[in-house]
Amino acid sequence: MEETDRKILALLAQDGRMSFTDLGRATGLSTSAVHQRVKRLEQRRVIKGYGATVDYEQLGQPLTAFISIRPIDPSQPDDSPERLRGIGEIESCWSVAGEESYILKVRTATPAELENLLARVRAAANVSTRTTIVLTTFYENRTVS
Amino acid sequence: MEETDRKILALLAQDGRMSFTDLGRATGLSTSAVHQRVKRLEQRRVIKGYGATVDYEQLGQPLTAFISIRPIDPSQPDDSPERLRGIGEIESCWSVAGEESYILKVRTATPAELENLLARVRAAANVSTRTTIVLTTFYENRTVS
């Protein structure tokens, strides 16, 4: 991975709809050279995809929370991610080192819905949960240097 | 916010480069009607922006961690987000209810860089830290139903 590709990635991370023409202007390459590089980055899955960033507050899901989970029965095989996959409120799922096994990031409309979601998570994966409610999102998914 | 707009948002969240023509086909609207709706969603900041999702493992930042922080001197005014804004490794910053004040999500190349980053976070915001290292990212920033 070299400098031109990194520059293209940084630009596309910030504006995923930027045109190849503009990317070319910004990198000093022709439109088709940039086109070729972006397609290659997509094929290699360095670019995993493109998405619109949506305001969940305006969409009626203002409540964000982190749910840390640990298995109730550690002797059982742990396939929590598969068991939880069907729960639509879960935005992200990481396994982690530390006291808990997984961290989930979830969005709900109300505290009542979060409560209901917690019950579904516990039941689906046979886990205990520890919930941390987000008060303010200062920034999210910023491009890392 | 009504059904057609929600459908457009769901489609754009999944594929931020989808053309207005295809959005029209998917919603049963004309190209210009979709165009009008998307522009309005952008103006109202329901759509906050568009971004390429990048594979940080392939980009040489394979280590992801959560850093929970709490102020060392609670009598001081807490402006941690501003103090931390310049640290490029911080991808997300939330204030939270619970034992800690903030949660940061960070990306680094190596454990040594994470250690260095932790020192910078502590010094910049005068906080103590608790770090949870991510082992596997099962999914991230999935579209929430």
Place this chain on the structure above:
DNA sequence: TATGAAAGGTACTGATT
């Protein structure tokens, strides 16, 4: 891996209902 040209598709605007 780069360029430039050509073809077809898309974005955006304005007129209209």
Place this chain on the structure above:
DNA sequence: AATCAGTACCTTTCATA
């Protein structure tokens, strides 16, 4: 809030270096 038509721009491919 929708459609249609028109123009300018963009994406994509191909021949070429």
